[in-house]
Amino acid sequence: MDEFDFIKSIQQKNYVQxxxxxxxxxxxxxFRQNYKDTVTSVDTFVEDIHFSRNTMLPFHIGYRALAANISDMAAMGCEPAYYLISIVIPKHWSEKDLADIYLGMKDIATENKMDLIGGDTVSGKELVLSITVIGFVDKDKSRYRSHAISGDIIFVTGTLGDSAAGLHILMNHEKETQEKFKYLIDRHRMPTPRPVFANNLKSISRIALNDISDGIANEAAEIADASKVTMNIEYNSIPYHDLLKGFDKDMQKEWKLFGGEDFELIGTVPKKDWDIVKKVAESTKTKVTAIGYVTDYTDSNPNVFLHEDKDVSILDKSGYTHLK
Amino acid sequence: MDEFDFIKSIQQKNYVQxxxxxxxxxxxxxFRQNYKDTVTSVDTFVEDIHFSRNTMLPFHIGYRALAANISDMAAMGCEPAYYLISIVIPKHWSEKDLADIYLGMKDIATENKMDLIGGDTVSGKELVLSITVIGFVDKDKSRYRSHAISGDIIFVTGTLGDSAAGLHILMNHEKETQEKFKYLIDRHRMPTPRPVFANNLKSISRIALNDISDGIANEAAEIADASKVTMNIEYNSIPYHDLLKGFDKDMQKEWKLFGGEDFELIGTVPKKDWDIVKKVAESTKTKVTAIGYVTDYTDSNPNVFLHEDKDVSILDKSGYTHLK
Structure with missing residues (x-):
């Protein structure tokens, strides 16, 4: 199949947008968008750096790549609408495997009412998947990391650490154990970004949002940094799945704080709006949990504090340091 | 420099859009675009497939990659506004070389009043540059390949074959000859897409447009195919630069018909609008040349006829066949 035939084969017969x-x-x-703001970003995935065929089928590779992009839209409070795919294909990838990558993308695209509207297919030495996503949001309702203010409640969606735990199990355990932890493995391979929840928060005038692609420690630091505030996170409030309980406490902690690719959201809202968040969570069947609060930033303060029982640590991208 | 620092270093301090x-x-x-239609496409370039460091400096690689994307916007009759860059960087590329790629893009972006609004920087085995471009066009003024009608005049901008000739000289001739043909080499490394000309044709209600990225034979066939018409091209009318004259006639023909990457436009307009095209060409300092005419498509007719003196050939992507 040449490039032209391949593009024809993945072309949608009908568009939904x-x-x-x-x-x-x-x-x-x-496209024509005369009422809303347009939001766009690009994300790139390279074989054996961002994904491996040892832990994922081609279907999952496609699914998860687009999920990551949709998650960026969710982090903007925006509804995804379109995607464009650039793919570099090495010779050792079969047509069937490529078709499966596209099927994986199509699956989550359909779930999110997205249309594939462009792309480029070229050959190369290693598989590279670069996805541009375009979405729409009500005017001036984009949610920035810079919108947190002292006094806000910090919340997250879903449970954290699932994806990292799933990957750990895939890499270190036999088939039998993998069966038992299928839920976590699915969370790694087919994560659920939260654009519907995020977009439904539109009645709230100010929210800071970020998606959890690199672990909550990193994402909380990004909000702290952009908003010039201190984020206070209560470790014991971080929601996690029952299936994590059997693992070593330190591993759990590592997964919850630094485990990336859950593609859940972390946000901050004024206390008065917390009830709206809970209602939207209920109506969109999204788990939300308050995990802390925002305080003022001072020069002597770090960006993120982790509170655990009576201990306080300074949390950053790479780890945490106990305060004396 | 880590990814974060690199992104900071290429971030624009001021935006023009x-x-x-x-x-x-x-x-x-x-962004907010409530008056016009939004146009978007993606194009991907892989080292040693789409470009080579033997014939281009990193600056040219960036310049030409974005030029190709801008050319897609021109082919839609649209003004480019934004671009997003995904780049896969192998270890053997230096920081300086990467910075030069971005400088090349920035150069042509500035010329076209475009803003860099997103990107992703990842590591990998070979250099891959994937650019998404976004532009705006007056409502319902997008120019499609499917808009040609029997009776239209076929025209092209600029001169054809320059880029292929430039590449030939770079690959086969010594420095001294290269100096002499610097114009053609520059046309290969730093082509000039035509968005301003195309966008200024807006008073014409119907135009078919395509950009010449793969050679005029291919692009004319795409219009013929999409519009279900026959394209008649007069070989002797195809505009070419004086510098081509010294080369073998067959090579000239190859470059003019099949030489890609001139990033000029081929279009068709009703005869009554030809004067408008000429006026816009004059006001935007663009060379335009009528090179043929559109006739009806019939089942027994091929898509593109090449007329040369008294000979008629069937022209397709890969070559031409003389008619008996």
Whole structure:
């Protein structure tokens, strides 16, 4: 199959987005969005750096790559609408495997009512998947990391550490154990980004949001940094799945704080709006948990404090240091 | 320099596009375009497949990659506004070389009043540059390949074959000859896409447009195919640069018909609008040349006829066949 045939084979017969004017088939795609703001980002995945065929099927590779992009849209409070795929294909990848990557993307795209509107298919030495995603958000309702203010409640969606635990199990355990922990493995391979929940928070005037792609320690630090505040996280409030309980306490902690790719959200809202967050969580069947609070930033303060029982640590991307 | 520092180093301090709300720095960029249609496409370039360091400096690699994307916008009749870069960086590329790639992009971006609003920087085995471009066009003024009608005049911008000739000289001739043909080499390394010309044709209600990235034979066939028409091209009308004259006639022909990457435009317009095209060409300092005419498509007709003196050939992507 040549490039042209391949593109034809993945081309959608019908598009679902009403703003679309021209899909795949010309020099570019065209859409019209006269009421909302448009949001866009790009994310790139390289074989054996961002994913491995040892732990994922081609279907999962596609699914998870687009999930990561949708998660960026969720972190902006935005509804994903379109995606464009650039793919570098090495000779050793079969047509069937490539088709499965696209099927994985199509699966989560359909779930999120997204249309594939462009792409480029080229050959190369290693598989590279680069996805551009485009979404829409009500005017001035984009959610930035810089919107946290002292006094806000810090919350997260879902449970944290699932994906890292799933990957650990895939890499270190036999098939039988893998069966038992299938839920965590699925969370690693087919994560659930939260755009519907995030987009439904639109009645709240100010929210800071970030998605948890590199672990909550990192994402909380990004909010702290952008908003010039101190984030206080209660370790014992961090939600996690029952299946994590059997593992070593230190591993659990590592997964919950630094385990990336859960693609859940961390956010901060004014206390008065916390009830709205809980209601939206209920109506969109999303688990939300308050895990801390925002305080003022001072020069002598670090960005993120981790509170655990009576201990306080300074948390950063790479680890934590107990305060004396 | 880590990824974060590198992104900071390429981040624009000021943005020129008035529709931009949020540039680089959060999970995604945000813009508001409530009056025009939005146009988007992605193009990917792999080292030693799409470009080589033997014939280009890193600056040229960046310049030409973005030029190719801008050319897609021109082919839609659209003004480019934004770009997002995904780059896979192998270890053997130095920081200086990478910075030069970005400088090349920035150079042509500035020329075209474009803002860099997103990107992803990852490591890998070979250099891959994937660019997403976003532009705006007046409502319903996108120019499709499917808009040609029997009776239209076929035209092209600029001169054809320059880029292929430039590449040939770079690969086969010594420095001294290269000096003499610097113009053609520059056309290969730093082509000039035509978005301003294309966008200024907006008073014309119907135009078919395509950009010449793979050679005019291929692009004319794409218009013929999408519009279900026959394209008649007069070989002797195809504009070419004086510097091509010294080369073998067959090579000239190869370059003019099949030489890609000139990033000029081929289009068709109703005869009554030809004067407007000429006026816009004059006001935007763009060379335009009528090179043929569109006739009806019939089942027994091929898509593109090449007329040369009294000979007629069937022209397709890969070559031409004389008609008996």
């Amino acid at each position: 009403s703003s679309l004017i021209k899909g795949i088939g010309d020099d570019a795609a065209v | 008035s529709s931009l709300i949020k540039g680089i720095g959060d999970d995604a960029a945000v």
